[in-house]
Amino acid sequence: MxxxxxxxxxxxxxxxxxxxxxxxxxxxxxxxxxxxxxxxxxxxxxxxxxxxxxxxxxxxxxxxxxxxxxxxxxxxxxxxxxxxxxxxxxxxxxxxxxxLMDAVPSIQPTKIFRENIQIRKIKVPAEIAVFTNLVNTELMQSVKIAGSLLNELNKTEAVNIYGLFVENELVSGLLAFTEEKTTGLYFIVTKQQCRGKGLASDLIGYVLNLCRQKSEMLVLQAVQKAVPLYSRLGFSAREKVVIFWKQ
Amino acid sequence: MTREEIVEKTLDTFRNVFGEVDGLTEQTSADDIGKWDSLNHVILIQELEKAFDMKFDLFEIIEIRDVAGIVNYIFANGK
Missing domain, CATH: 3.40.1350 (Trna Endonuclease; Chain: A, domain 1)
Incomplete structure (x- = not known):
């Protein structure tokens, strides 16, 4: 599979x-x-x-x-x-x-981190709340994710949430879920005003490097318009999946 | 059907599905209409198919989330 x-x-x-x-x-x-x-x-x-x-x-x-x-x-x-x-x-x-796209995490990130940018793991509930708000505002539609659920997940070994801060403001983030030496990147989100500046690329590059030791494969699911971006970061498209809904 | 006629009919269909939308134009996207989520998109597609008497390629149309994209699709594939 x-x-x-x-x-x-x-x-x-x-x-x-x-x-x-x-x-x-x-x-x-x-x-x-x-x-x-x-x-x-x-x-x-x-x-x-x-x-x-x-x-x-x-x-x-x-x-x-x-x-x-x-x-x-x-x-x-x-x-x-x-x-x-x-x-x-x-x-x-x-x-x-x-x-669905995947990458072997030995690929070197092409971006060089910038001075006013900090990338790190998000741990404290207040930062999780900001990340949750970013996900719900920028990604989710009618179904919202609860901050308490992300807090709960973040306490498990399988889940790590990473954030990119510009002058101490969280503007981009993602959730990494690791199971059986494969890490999936989910909720990859960037604040609308900060898009197009390569911030998500910096963040993913950082996570690619981190995952090199513990994961044999990195996977993610991309919307069509994001496929070129992830391809530039070393991900390859494997197959298309579709969500069906019965009225 | 001219492109202008398609635009008008498309906007009418949007109003039928979502009610009155402030500043509804060809430039409107899913970000501008709170009710335009994935499930209402299916209803919109069904209403557009009725209005234009055509069947859409569902895998293609489900990824189009702005009025202009839908108009372009109908203009390219309609009768």
Whole structure:
């Protein structure tokens, strides 16, 4: 299985801390449902061998029947126009796509850190709160992430949050989730007014260097417009994934 | 259909889906409309398909999050 998807699954499993984790591995599906109002609440499609559209609709219908949010993350390559048409008739629509990218962390960052910039791990709750606010303002739409959840996660070994400060103001950050020698970068965010200055590149370069000792692979999920940026930093596109939602 | 007609019809569809939006123009993006999240984007796509009597390439259209991009897509792919 693709390491990016495995890490993504692990990350969501970790962030969806909940007693109600249901695994359907024999069907190639794993269902993760967080408690109400926690984030995220998703269904993961990890391995479809045949008739993926039918299977996807069945699973989403079942989760919906149980009053769980009907979202699924799947490889986009599984769905051609016939499959999409079938799903459309069933009320299942793609709502976002990402490109899964990975990099071996031996790649040297190309950026040179600037004098007024400080990059370090974020630990104290007040800084986590600023990072959470940045994520919710700049990245999240209707579903917001709770600062208490990030605080909780930040106490675990698997999660490290890094921030880039310009004159002591947190303007860019990311969350690194490490599992089985793979580190996934999530919530990569930069304050709107500070974008286009290479700050996220500096931050990712810093994390690339840090992860060299403990991770064999770095992965991330990129929105389409960010793919060129991550490519310049040494990441390679592996595959496209799509989130489906049943109305 | 001219590009101007597409713009008008697209803006009308936006109003139907999101209600009155302050300063709605071709330059408006998802950042300007609070209700324009991923789920409402699906509803918007369905309404646009009805309005223009066409089927969109869903993988392509879901990543377009501004009015101008949608207009350009319809202009390039519409009847």
């Amino acid at each position: 693709n390491k990016s998807l495995v890490n993504l699954f692990g990350f969501y499993r970790a962030t969806g801390i909940s007693p109600s984790v249901l695994l359907l591995d024999e069907n190639g599906f794993s269902v993760v449902c967080g408690e109400e109002n926690r984030w995220p609440q998703m269904v993961f499609g990890l391995d479809f061998s045949e008739n993926p559209a039918y299977f996807l609709d069945q699973v989403l219908s079942e989760t919906k029947a149980q009053n769980l949010p009907g979202f699924a993350v799947c490889s986009a390559a599984l769905f051609g126009s016939d499959e999409l048409q079938y799903l459309r008739e069933k009320g299942v629509f793609p709502i976002r796509t990402w490109t």
